Amino acid sequence: MTSCATIETAGYIALETKSTIQVDSRLRERANWGDLPGQTFDEFVAMWERCTSEPEYIPPVGDSAKQAGERLSSFLTELAQKHPFQSHIVMVTHGGLITDFLVNTFPGDQLDLWHPNFIAVQSQLIPECSITTLIYENGQYQIADLASVEHLESIL
Template identity: 55%
Template sequence: MSTDFYLVRHAIKEKDAGDVSISVEGLEQAHVTARYLNKFPISRIFSSPLKRAKQTAQIIGKAAKIPFVEDIRLRERANWGDLPGQTFEEFVDMWNQCTRERDFLPPIGDSARRAGERLSSCLIELSVEFPCESIVIVTHGGLITDFLLNEFSQDELNHTHSNFINEQSNLIAECSITRISCVGKEFKLFEFANITHLSC
């Protein structure tokens, strides 16, 4: 009795610090993604509390006629603008250190390992509560990557991309869909960062 999850990275956001909205291009991306997901028997939608994710989830939910639910565990590892006075360059340096050193705890946000554990616990809990359902999770590229690195071996991940570890920060595009299933505490990966729906 597996639960299927469609892990959707939010649509393209405005280029600014803080809790920013999705861009005009992101709005179109989200609508295309919503139409694609409407082909599947989606029963529930959960979203990160950040605005870019909620706006994406709202568009998907409107197409599916399903309200989305916020879950704080789906927030990003760290968000530029949350640490007062931090420049974008300083944020990128912090992010990259977290990526290289998965247990490094930054001054704001979570370590990469802890962030991945948040998503794992959320998905396991939802799979117990809603067995055999198909659920959309609208979240962030960094969090999806952190989760995958926690739950799957390097060999498994290299089947999705030959240089997964080194390229991890560039692999999950906006509105890409990563499909997994969960039974108990076991995850299976079926589709990684699919964006074919965006070019149809």
């Protein structure tokens, strides 16, 4: 996590769970508006959409969607190797990075079980403050829950 919003969110979780926060640059988005000097918001959105539709396209600043997904995969694999089986780890990041990971890790037909045409609508699937739960076992990831917002229902 690297943005102020993700650090703030992690802080609330850490306070509630009495855990500590570790910041890791691998949890950053593939690109952020403002990273490229002089880039308008519309130019950023066009760049983002191109990265989404062309996963190997490397933008003028940041990573391709494929690179971002591989970066998160590397981070998750490292965590899985450090912690015992059935550990619970909370990771706070942005939805774009999560979808980059999912699209680069799971076949499209498996993602379509969670949402029809997952790859085509991926930018709309991970709302703010949602929770995606993954299980890592025997070197393989499984999606246990995608973009759940049930925990927010009590405050709405």
